[in-house]
Amino acid sequence: MCLAVVGKVEKIEGELAIVDLGGVLQPVSLVMVPQVQVGDFVLIHTGYAVEIISEEAYNETMELLKELRWE
Amino acid sequence: MGMINANLLKMFNNLMNLAKEKGQTINLMEVCGTHTMALFEHGIRSLLPENINLVSGPGCPVCVTGEEVIVEAMDLIENNTVTMFTFGDMMKVPGEGRTLNELKAQGFPIKVAYSPRVALEFAEKNPKIEVVFFGAGFETTAPALGAVILEAFNKKLNNFSVILSVKTVPPAIHFLFSQEIRINGFILPGHVSAVIGAKSFRFITEKYQVPAVVTGFTAEELLLGISLVVNSILKREPGYYNAYPTVVREHGNIVAQKIISEVFEIGDAYWRGIGNIPSSGLFLKEKFAKFDAKKKFGLKDRQPIIPRGCKCGEIMLGKVLPPACPLFGKACTPEKPVGACMVSSEGSCAAYFKYGRR
Ligand code: SF4
Numbered sequence: 001m002c003l004a005v006v007g008k009v010e011k012i013e014g015e016l017a018i019v020d021l022g023g024v025l026q027p028v029s030l031v032m033v034p035q036v037q038v039g040d041f042v043l044i045h046t047g048y049a050v051e052i053i054s055e056e057a058y059n060e061t062m063e064l065l066k067e068l069r070w071e
Numbered sequence: 072m073g074m075i076n077a078n079l080l081k082m083f084n085n086l087m088n089l090a091k092e093k094g095q096t097i098n099l100m101e102v103c104g105t106h107t108m109a110l111f112e113h114g115i116r117s118l119l120p121e122n123i124n125l126v127s128g129p130g131c132p133v134c135v136t137g138e139e140v141i142v143e144a145m146d147l148i149e150n151n152t153v154t155m156f157t158f159g160d161m162m163k164v165p166g167e168g169r170t171l172n173e174l175k176a177q178g179f180p181i182k183v184a185y186s187p188r189v190a191l192e193f194a195e196k197n198p199k200i201e202v203v204f205f206g207a208g209f210e211t212t213a214p215a216l217g218a219v220i221l222e223a224f225n226k227k228l229n230n231f232s233v234i235l236s237v238k239t240v241p242p243a244i245h246f247l248f249s250q251e252i253r254i255n256g257f258i259l260p261g262h263v264s265a266v267i268g269a270k271s272f273r274f275i276t277e278k279y280q281v282p283a284v285v286t287g288f289t290a291e292e293l294l295l296g297i298s299l300v301v302n303s304i305l306k307r308e309p310g311y312y313n314a315y316p317t318v319v320r321e322h323g324n325i326v327a328q329k330i331i332s333e334v335f336e337i338g339d340a341y342w343r344g345i346g347n348i349p350s351s352g353l354f355l356k357e358k359f360a361k362f363d364a365k366k367k368f369g370l371k372d373r374q375p376i377i378p379r380g381c382k383c384g385e386i387m388l389g390k391v392l393p394p395a396c397p398l399f400g401k402a403c404t405p406e407k408p409v410g411a412c413m414v415s416s417e418g419s420c421a422a423y424f425k426y427g428r429r
Contacts, residue, residue: 053318
């Protein structure tokens with residue numbers, strides 16, 4: 001139910017985006033991520049983009065790995 | 072990615088061996104139903120030593136929606152001329168032995184929609200048809216539901232209303248701590264956290280000293296999440312982590328939170344099988360009362376219905392596992408579910424039924 005999918009924003013028309021979900025184009029509401037731009041990847045839940053996926057934050061994941069070194 | 076994978080898997084396996092040597096029982100609760108399914112699908116459960124248990128929490132919104140709410144929705148469609156839209160999972164949930172699917176087969180206008188927006192658009196295009204959206208959800212769905220209410224309000228639609236069962240996760244976790252639970256670590260719902268922020272679950276570690284991690288749904292994200300929590304447990308240093316930073320920010324999505332607080336007010340909510348949890352429900356504010364289908368069509372309030380023999384409640388509190396229910400796989404199967412934990416594909420009984428014990 002809280003399953004979400006990731007898509008790439010292809011086009012923006014007002015509050016709606018056309019998002020590419022692995023080849024399938026779907027209209028998605030952007031009311032929750034007004035700062036979104038064409039080319040951004042977004043997390044989509046029940047027809048609404050919930051967040052923009054941040055590539056930079058991937059480095060934070062890498063930092064977390066360091067916590068796991070057991071002495 | 073490949074390199075991290077190998078690296079992470081090695082660290083994960085080392086940790087699991089260490090946990091096995093230490094021998095202490097470790098119960099991890101994954102609160103989110105999508106995590107329950109993903110953990111089975113990626114085969115992660117089979118990588119855990121015997122002394123690490125994964126317990127499913129109250130993290131499937133359909134499962135915690137009371138049977139009486141389903142009956143209310145069926146009452147509404149049978150006694151009024153309305154077209155109803157709902158999420159696919161709601162179609163199979165039994166209410167006093169019947170389902171929306173069966174009513175649909177009898178010819179009642181019930182449609183499955185992946186988004187409440189579909190129902191709103193239908194209402195706009197068909198001003199003569201009364202449209203009702205029936206939906207359950209947590210914080211992930213709440214802003215979408217709020218957004219359609221706001222849109223209906225702004226467009227002054229008179230033929231649109233909703234039956235909603237919207238609940239919030241942090242109060243349910245507070246409630247778990249008020250019970251006799253033996254959970255040593257929490258795997259927190261990634262998409263709920265994307266909306267309300269990683270900060271919303273920090274209390275688990277700060278107030279209760281239990282390690283917790285927000286994580287995503289890929290095998291890698293789950294391995295990292297479990298590793299961080301197990302590492303923290305073994306070191307006896309309760310830590311709180313966000314292992315899903317690409318999506319989850321500390322403060323979440325502020326716009327989504329504003330939509331929620333604009334449309335909904337907080338109240339006590341009844342969780343199927345668990346009971347009343349204080350301040351865990353979101354209800355339409357008075358300003359939006361005209362979109363409340365229950366008021367609009369004068370539906371009566373119903374008492375909670377609890378299917379006889381169903382152990383969903385204890386299962387969602389992490390007290391017993393699905394196979395401990397005497398009905399599991401016998402009187403209760405995904406084809407003919409008794410309780411909601413078997414109905415929803417994300418319910419813990421359905422997951423255990425599909426994948427077996429491990
Ligand atoms: S197996 Fe069926 S009856 Fe038993 S707890 Fe699960 S859903 Fe309820």
